[in-house]
Amino acid sequence: MSSETTETTASKAAEDFGGLRMTKQRQVVYEVLTDLSKGHPTASEVFVNAKERMPSISLATVYNCLETLTGAGAVRQVHIDREATRYCANLQPHAHFYCTDCDKVFDIGLEAGADAASVWSLPPGCRVEEMQVAIRGVCGACEKCRQGHAA
Amino acid sequence: MSSETTETTASKAAEDFGGLRMTKQRQVVYEVLTDLSKGHPTASEVFVNAKERMPSISLATVYNCLETLTGAGAVRQVHIDREATRYCANLQPHAHFYCTDCDKVFDIGLEAGADAASVWSLPPGCRVEEMQVAIRGVCGACEKCRQGHAA
DNA sequence: AAATAATTTAGAACTATTCTTAGAATAATT
């Protein structure tokens, strides 16, 4: 994952994203994302975590960095309804499952060999650039918990 | 446009959505939606059109009606990134294609016999309640237009 | 009709995000 000669494992990857200048704050934001990626944090959540690592950083900078990293393709935005944008460092094609009970967001991988677009009858001549799949429901843990309460 | 004994074909359907009280303004909002459904209008766009049919209607009421109709399942919200919520009266399961060139939103039907969730490896035990599929790209018309310019 | 409940209206308030501007940091050039 490193590109130069000496690299600590912490300040890894992140530097070769389309000739992006990797500033300290971008590094920090990116690291927060890779660390919390499974949590799909919002900008404010990233801000809280980034501030622990770099107390001087501002919310505006976090927004700037997130936008820059998104533009560079290092990070992806996740939209669930019209809630605050969440961020995800998982670049594999995947869907998002939002549990309406615990408010958590889970990555859902593609079935082996499947193509996400294949089930949709897209009109000929159009060019697909991106696909966002948001599934809302109740996750396994919460579903089990519910059955405990009732029944 | 009447509500009493005689019913025009225009003021159809809309009244039996889960015992919803079909007020004049809900009727108007619903009719705007069925008329402009293919356009996937935003709340403000619905407002503009509703005002033509009922000049007294307010934006707040349009929001209220849209929420009520959504709750009753008469209408569906469409979320494209974090842009303004759009509304769609097409209740068939379908995806949305958003053209980044002309800003239009198109309904994309399921491939015959296909199941939208089947390509995703959902964890066992979870319950799916809704699925929003947003595809962004360039539509056929705009793509053709582009080829005309360049090349 | 009177009382009660639901709905609409107009505008204020709210929230996530974007924009603006000035100054600090960094890079490139001399």
Place this chain on the structure above:
DNA sequence: AATTATTCTAAGAATAGTTCTAAATTATTT
């Protein structure tokens, strides 16, 4: 190294979409 040009950050103002509030209107029940 000093100068210049460029990029980046910080702080707060501005914006857009939406939700909330309270009063007025309309519908329903008693």
